Amino acid sequence: GAVVSQHPSRVICKSGTSVKIECRSLDFQATTMFWYRQFPKQSLMLMATSNEGSKATYEQGVEKDKFLINHASLTLSTLTVTSAHPEDSSFYICSARDINEQFFGPGTRLTVL
Amino acid sequence: DAKTTQPPSMDCAEGRAANLPCNHSTISGNEYVYWYRQIHSQGPQYIIHGLKNNETNEMASLIITEDRKSSTLILPHATLRDTAVYYCIVRGDNYGQNFVFGPGTRLSVLP
Numbered sequence: 001g002a003v004v005s006q007h008p009s010r011v012i013c014k015s016g017t018s019v020k021i022e023c024r025s026l027d028f029q030a031t032t033m034f035w036y037r038q039f040p041k042q043s044l045m046l047m048a049t050s051n052e053g054s055k056a057t058y059e060q061g062v063e064k065d066k067f068l069i070n071h072a073s074l075t076l077s078t079l080t081v082t083s084a085h086p087e088d089s090s091f092y093i094c095s096a097r098d099i100n101e102q103f104f105g106p107g108t109r110l111t112v113l
Numbered sequence: 114d115a116k117t118t119q120p121p122s123m124d125c126a127e128g129r130a131a132n133l134p135c136n137h138s139t140i141s142g143n144e145y146v147y148w149y150r151q152i153h154s155q156g157p158q159y160i161i162h163g164l165k166n167n168e169t170n171e172m173a174s175l176i177i178t179e180d181r182k183s184s185t186l187i188l189p190h191a192t193l194r195d196t197a198v199y200y201c202i203v204r205g206d207n208y209g210q211n212f213v214f215g216p217g218t219r220l221s222v223l224p
Contacts, residue, residue: 004156006156034211034212036214042216043200043214043215043216043217044151044157044212044214045214046211046212046213049211091154093156093157095157095211095212101159102159102211102212103159104149104156104157104158104159105156106155106156107154107155107156109154
């Protein structure tokens, strides 16, 4: 099946710094990509929907100026967590959809010290 | 909000069939039933999906009731590696629609 990759898989940063997470669809073109966040022992929560070449649509309560999403090509979307704080520590998962199916990346664990 | 309800947890003996129920009483005519699972600290993995008819693939079987208000995911011979959180999700076939995850069922396969 189609594969979605994320980089890095794990990142630790200091409070106040910015972190970029990449999401790539490896063998298909994804017009739409989704970004989810998952806190410990909780389910995945959608943060934003990203369409190639246009601005992302953010879910209620998600700060668009803090979580910058760029979907510059059909195979790459990036999420930048700006001025990260310890409460941003979470498991970030991207998802990409081709014509028929939606595939999820392996996730990126962000720890903000 | 998620449109499905699932038991929070289930146990299953290794080698036996695991039957995971899901209620989706408000499902619309164009909405599919999807099942994903998430092993600890990994991304969700697709298992199976269906609209009306029962479906089977190499991983599992999906049984959908005739009124489509509930379904059951069957893992025919559960192994320890099937221990995971299983999510039942309903979603329409609109291209831009996303998956709304509920809390899922935590399946523990016991030796």
